[in-house]
Amino acid sequence: MKFKAVLFDLDGTLVNSLIDIADSINKVLQENQLPTHSYEVINNFIGSGLRVLVTKALPETHRNEENIEKFFQAMMLHYRNNCTNKTIVYDGITELLKELKSRNIKMAILSNKADELTKKIGLTLFPDYFDIVAGLKSEATKKPNPEAAIRICHDLECTTEEVLYVGDSDIDMQTAKNAKMFAVGVTWGYRPEEELLSEGAQSIISHPLELIELL
Structure with missing residues (x-):
């Protein structure tokens, strides 16, 4: 794939x-x-x-x-x-985004944070990389509901099977599974590796640039 x-x-x-x-x-x-x-x-x-x-x-x-x-x-x-006073980009993320962009890989953000705040943080810290930045607009479509993720795929002109979903929590792994995306769990976030695996992570990475190997 x-x-x-x-x-x-x-x-x-x-x-x-x-x-x-x-x-x-x-x-x-x-x-x-x-x-x-x-x-x-x-x-x-x-x-x-x-x-x-x-x-x-x-x-x-x-x-x-x-x-x-x-x-x-x-x-x-x-x-x-x-919301951007002390929020920092994880080590290796900027390098990853540059590499993905150089390969013409489309990129998007989907968060359970309010849409207004997701856009403010995403566009402030990452002004040059993402095709879509989307947060929570309705409690009914909150992750792990796959509706918003599937809509983003449609807007990116991809099938869900052509998308890597990268997240740090059980909610993210459930969302990827529900949307039929490839679920990648990261170990530098807020949840332990065991939780990610138990909720369906198909790959675990411990540094952002490891994602390149999955392409």
């Missing part, structure tokens, strides 16, 4: 955004006299979108719809203005 495109997750795959995310939710919690969390704990909250992260970060006694919405909006207000 000749792969014609690569679809990347964002957080934990292309960029380490943990500190900016954690600082935003902790600021909101602190302002409301609620317990904050360590980076290690918040690391385990990432992957299913910021609303889910907010829900997990709140004490169980505060997890009602009114509070979730209130804290979600407060976090979004802070994070929107600070």
Whole structure:
């Protein structure tokens, strides 16, 4: 099989955004006299979108719809203005993107982060590489629902079998499987290798440039 495109997750795959995310939710919690969390704990909250992260970060006694919405909006207000402060590109990613571009491989980003924020981070840190940058527009199409991934393939004029899906979480591997893409798990992100393999990773890479071998 000749792969014609690569679809990347964002957080934990292309960029380490943990500190900016954690600082935003902790600021909101602190302002409301609620317990904050360590980076290690918040690391385990990432992957299913910021609303889910907010829900997990709140004490169980505060997890009602009114509070979730209130804290979600407060976090979004802070994070929107600070989402690229301390977010960094993983080592080797820029070199990988340059190599893929030189080979005329099409590239896209699909994240469970809100579409507005995905575009801001993706286009700020990677202005020259991606054909499509897409985030979450509707809870109904949140990964591992394959709908958005399949739509991106259509827009890239590829079949799903011609796409490498690269991600760092169980959600990503499930999405790739549901979309019938080749699932590549990365070990530098937020989840362990064992989780990626158990959820269907067809290949595991420990450095971005290892992806070239799969082409």
